[in-house]
Amino acid sequence: xxxxxxxxPESEVLQGVEEILxxxxxxxxxxxxxxxxxxxxxxxxxxxxxxxxxGSGHITAGCLEDELxxxxxxxxxxxxxxxxxxxxxxxxxDDVWGLGVGCNGVLDILIEPIDESYRPVTxxxxxxxxxxxxxxxxxxxxxxxxxxHPEDGELVASDGFPADLADRIGEAAAELTARGRADTVELDxxxxxxxxxxxPSDLVVVGTGNDVAPIAEVGKQAGFRVTVVGFRGAxxxxxxxxxxxxxxxxxxxxxxxxxDLDEDTYVVLATHNFVDDRLAVDELLGTDVxxxxxxxxxxxxxxxxxxxxxxGRAFSEDELDSLYTPVGLDLGGGSPYQIALSIVSExxxxxxxxxxxxxxxxxxxIHDRVEVDP
Amino acid sequence: xxxxxxxxPESEVLQGVEEILxxxxxxxxxxxxxxxxxxxxxxxxxxxxxxxxxGSGHITAGCLEDELxxxxxxxxxxxxxxxxxxxxxxxxxDDVWGLGVGCNGVLDILIEPIDESYRPVTxxxxxxxxxxxxxxxxxxxxxxxxxxHPEDGELVASDGFPADLADRIGEAAAELTARGRADTVELDxxxxxxxxxxxPSDLVVVGTGNDVAPIAEVGKQAGFRVTVVGFRGAxxxxxxxxxxxxxxxxxxxxxxxxxDLDEDTYVVLATHNFVDDRLAVDELLGTDVxxxxxxxxxxxxxxxxxxxxxxGRAFSEDELDSLYTPVGLDLGGGSPYQIALSIVSExxxxxxxxxxxxxxxxxxxIHDRVEVDP
Numbered sequence: 141x142x143x144x145x146x147x148x149p150e151s152e153v154l155q156g157v158e159e160i161l162x163x164x165x166x167x168x169x170x171x172x173x174x175x176x177x178x179x180x181x182x183x184x185x186x187x188x189x190x191x192x193x194x195g196s197g198h199i200t201a202g203c204l205e206d207e208l209x210x211x212x213x214x215x216x217x218x219x220x221x222x223x224x225x226x227x228x229x230x231x232x233x234d235d236v237w238g239l240g241v242g243c244n245g246v247l248d249i250l251i252e253p254i255d256e257s258y259r260p261v262t263x264x265x266x267x268x269x270x271x272x273x274x275x276x277x278x279x280x281x282x283x284x285x286x287x288x289h290p291e292d293g294e295l296v297a298s299d300g301f302p303a304d305l306a307d308r309i310g311e312a313a314a315e316l317t318a319r320g321r322a323d324t325v326e327l328d329x330x331x332x333x334x335x336x337x338x339x340p341s342d343l344v345v346v347g348t349g350n351d352v353a354p355i356a357e358v359g360k361q362a363g364f365r366v367t368v369v370g371f372r373g374a375x376x377x378x379x380x381x382x383x384x385x386x387x388x389x390x391x392x393x394x395x396x397x398x399x400d401l402d403e404d405t406y407v408v409l410a411t412h413n414f415v416d417d418r419l420a421v422d423e424l425l426g427t428d429v430x431x432x433x434x435x436x437x438x439x440x441x442x443x444x445x446x447x448x449x450x451x452g453r454a455f456s457e458d459e460l461d462s463l464y465t466p467v468g469l470d471l472g473g474g475s476p477y478q479i480a481l482s483i484v485s486e487x488x489x490x491x492x493x494x495x496x497x498x499x500x501x502x503x504x505x506i507h508d509r510v511e512v513d514p
Numbered sequence: 515x516x517x518x519x520x521x522x523p524e525s526e527v528l529q530g531v532e533e534i535l536x537x538x539x540x541x542x543x544x545x546x547x548x549x550x551x552x553x554x555x556x557x558x559x560x561x562x563x564x565x566x567x568x569g570s571g572h573i574t575a576g577c578l579e580d581e582l583x584x585x586x587x588x589x590x591x592x593x594x595x596x597x598x599x600x601x602x603x604x605x606x607x608d609d610v611w612g613l614g615v616g617c618n619g620v621l622d623i624l625i626e627p628i629d630e631s632y633r634p635v636t637x638x639x640x641x642x643x644x645x646x647x648x649x650x651x652x653x654x655x656x657x658x659x660x661x662x663h664p665e666d667g668e669l670v671a672s673d674g675f676p677a678d679l680a681d682r683i684g685e686a687a688a689e690l691t692a693r694g695r696a697d698t699v700e701l702d703x704x705x706x707x708x709x710x711x712x713x714p715s716d717l718v719v720v721g722t723g724n725d726v727a728p729i730a731e732v733g734k735q736a737g738f739r740v741t742v743v744g745f746r747g748a749x750x751x752x753x754x755x756x757x758x759x760x761x762x763x764x765x766x767x768x769x770x771x772x773x774d775l776d777e778d779t780y781v782v783l784a785t786h787n788f789v790d791d792r793l794a795v796d797e798l799l800g801t802d803v804x805x806x807x808x809x810x811x812x813x814x815x816x817x818x819x820x821x822x823x824x825x826g827r828a829f830s831e832d833e834l835d836s837l838y839t840p841v842g843l844d845l846g847g848g849s850p851y852q853i854a855l856s857i858v859s860e861x862x863x864x865x866x867x868x869x870x871x872x873x874x875x876x877x878x879x880i881h882d883r884v885e886v887d888p
Contacts, residue, residue, distance in 0.1 A: 149849055149851070150849070178810060178811050178813075178814070180723075180724075180725060180786070181848065182848050185848075198724045198850075200723075200724070201721075201723030201724050201725050201784070201786045202722070202723035202724050202749075202786075203723075203786075205724075244786060244810070347575075348576070349554075349574075349575030349576035349577075350554075350572045350574070350575050350576050350579075351554060351575050354735075358732075358735070358855070361728075361732070361851040361854075361855070362847065362849075362851055362852050362855055363847070363849055363851065363852060375576075410575070412554070412575045412576075412577070412618060436552060436618070437552045437877075438874075438877040438878075438880075439552075440552070441880070460880045463874070463880060464872060464873075464874040465873075465874055465877070465880075466873040466874060466877060467873065467874070468872075468873050469843075469859065469863070469870050469871065469872060469873065470863070470868045470869060470870060470871055470872075470873050470876055471859055471862040471863045471866060471868055471870060472862060472863065472865070472866025472867065472868040473736065473737070473862050473866060474555065474556050474559075475523055475524070475736075475737055476572075477523070477735040477736055477737065478736050478737060478862060480735075481732070481735070481736055481855065481858060481859055481862065482859065482862075482873075484855060485843065485845055485855055485856065485859040486872060488845040488846060488847050488852060488855065488856075489843070489844070489845045489846065491846070492845060492846025492847060493846065494844045494845055494846040495844060496843050496844060496845060496870055496871065496872065497843065497844055497870065497871075498838060498842075498843060498844075498860060498870065499838075499839075499840040499841065499842050499843065499844050499856075500812075500837070500838040500839055500840060500841070502844055503811075503812040503839070503840060504812075506812075506815070506834045506837060506839075
């Protein structure tokens with residue numbers, strides 16, 4: 141297992157699918173389609189198991205890997221998709237999976253040979269488009285597909301996909317794709333698995349100082365598509381930011397033209413240059429970008445505000461709501477990676493619309509005693 | 515700059531010092547001793563600039579690196595430590611540093627040739643001991659040292675360190691070392707820089723599933739000394755956890771004997787095995803460990819609690835205060851690295867005694883208008 145990248149973002153798993161499609165070896169895609177109880181991953185979690193060589197992704201914390209490798213071989217031999225159910229609860233009959241091997245919950249897993257029917261997905265990923273993958277699970281020909289394209293609201297069904305279902309599954313497909321979620325949906329005796337595959341959210345880090353590379357790296361680990369932007373050309377080179385998907389140069393005034401800024405883009409301003417940051421804040425707060433993290437103390441933005449006031453540039457409450465300064469969560473750390481962690485954690489929380497509190501607090505107090513009747 | 519590890523934890527910078535001491539090339543150590551206003555790093559931040567080859571660490575976001583390289587050469591040639599002041603504020607006379615190069619604040623930096631006088635520090639680091647480094651800055655022979663050893667409260671002064679100062683600096687040295695902080699202290703006309711160098715906090719991850727390697731990696735990036743513990747020998751191998759400082763095997767009942775658990779150790783239980791986790795919780799909640807993060811839903815611990823109740827094992831409020839379950843901050847992510855981020859962020863916040871809120875909220879609302887008199 142040590143030579144496989146088992147813990148990669150979904151985008152890398154899908155890249156693994158593309159490598160199978162374009163390469164010489166065959167492989168299977170294993171996807172969790174349903175989870176009962178608690179389990180390590182959610183529906184939609186995927187892994188690629190190639191015939192040879194290292195795989196990509198993982199769907200359990202470890203208990204099923206050997207079994208899935210074995211089944212992968214069978215699926216490749218048969219050339220047909222299969223659904224397997226694993227009851228990993230400690231007291232189930234499949235106890236051999238639960239006790240001592242470290243898993244939980246009941247998992248339904250779709251295991252499919254990777255073939256050209258999955259190509260619309262890899263193309264969408266390459267084009268940075270979202271796509272909803274609808275796969276028949278029960279009550280029809282298992283594995284037959286339709287694809288939902290949110291950019292035009294079209295559902296494109298492959299041969300064998302039930303026509304009446306195609307007419308009626310669009311709404312569920314649209315909703316799950318919009319949320320980037322996966323779920324099983326039953327309509328008139330046919331069950332489908334709808335997998336909303338969204339292109340990664342964008343993390344844009346503006347700046348080229350020593351503090352940027354850790355933010356790019358942690359952001360990439362966290363699953364963002366990372367762009368590093370320099371306002372001064374000489375330093376905006378890809379070799380300095382190996383984790384970034386893209387490194388580019390522009391000027392503050394042209395930032396909204398140069399970048400594809402939308403409601404799924406999160407921007408961190410780390411130029412350490414007052415004038416540049418101020419110009420960028422001016423440009424960015426007027427866009428759909430839900431998060432503009434400005435490095436530096438609050439006082440620095442107050443100084444910018446005085447200059448904005450003097451120019452008659454006012455900001456609405458909505459615009460100011462998207463400004464986060466000082467940037468990051470209060471974790472108390474001062475090292476470059478601790479700062480990167482605090483920033484990317486904050487961005488994740490905002491992207492997922494969460495209050496960054498301790499989950500243990502959200503679950504309520506750990507009571508000392510079970511309630512006793514007075 | 516791309517071939518240097520510029521963003522490493524302090525422990526790695528100190529390792530860079532040791533490599534200079536034991537190697538063939540000379541080098542200097544640049545340390546921030548004072549900061550006025552806001553700057554990227556705090557007092558105590560260090561970087562190693564070798565005569566040849568890549569350096570280690572950085573103390574600004576980028577504006578002073580070339581200048582420091584230049585001065586490093588002069589310091590090596592002269593063989594004497596130097597203190598340099600850089601006013602990086604945009605409107606200062608050193609404007610060339612501030613505007614367009616991206617820095618801020620006023621920095622006082624001590625630049626010293628790395629020599630055997632620093633050996634006590636590398637030895638302390640190798641032994642996992644804390645040490646306070648006291649260096650004369652002003653009003654005496656710049657660069658002369660004394661070392662504070664918290665394990666016995668002894669201050670050991672080198673030749674040339676003022677004797678009367680040695681008698682009186684102990685308290686400040688003890689306090690700064692205990693807090694792992696650095697500051698300048700003035701006593702009777704002599705100014706010293708006291709650098710409290712603490713061994714990294716310990717992050718212990720119990721488990722050997724696929725979810726552990728990302729936690730180890732992110733924990734290491736965040737500056738922890740990482741130990742991975744397996745309760746089932748076969749999987750606890752170092753190659754599976756390249757980021758871990760140590761990988762070892764033990765049993766739940768022997769966890770407190772096998773590990774060095776203290777108030778600076780943070781434990782994450784990720785065995786995914788109910789029995790093992792329960793035994794570990796039982797052992798760990800009775801120790802000085804301030805953080806026991808238990809993976810899984812709250813309900814899982816409630817099930818453990820029923821078994822504890824049946825055995826008559828009760829927990830005090832203090833013990834339960836150190837239990838965090840579900841583990842991690844609520845960031846909304848489900849991928850292995852997003853989970854790792856949420857856990858390590860939580861551990862950092864607890865280690866630094868912070869409430870993990872948005873720093874922008876801690877700074878108060880961003881007012882839309884300056885207050886106007888009614």
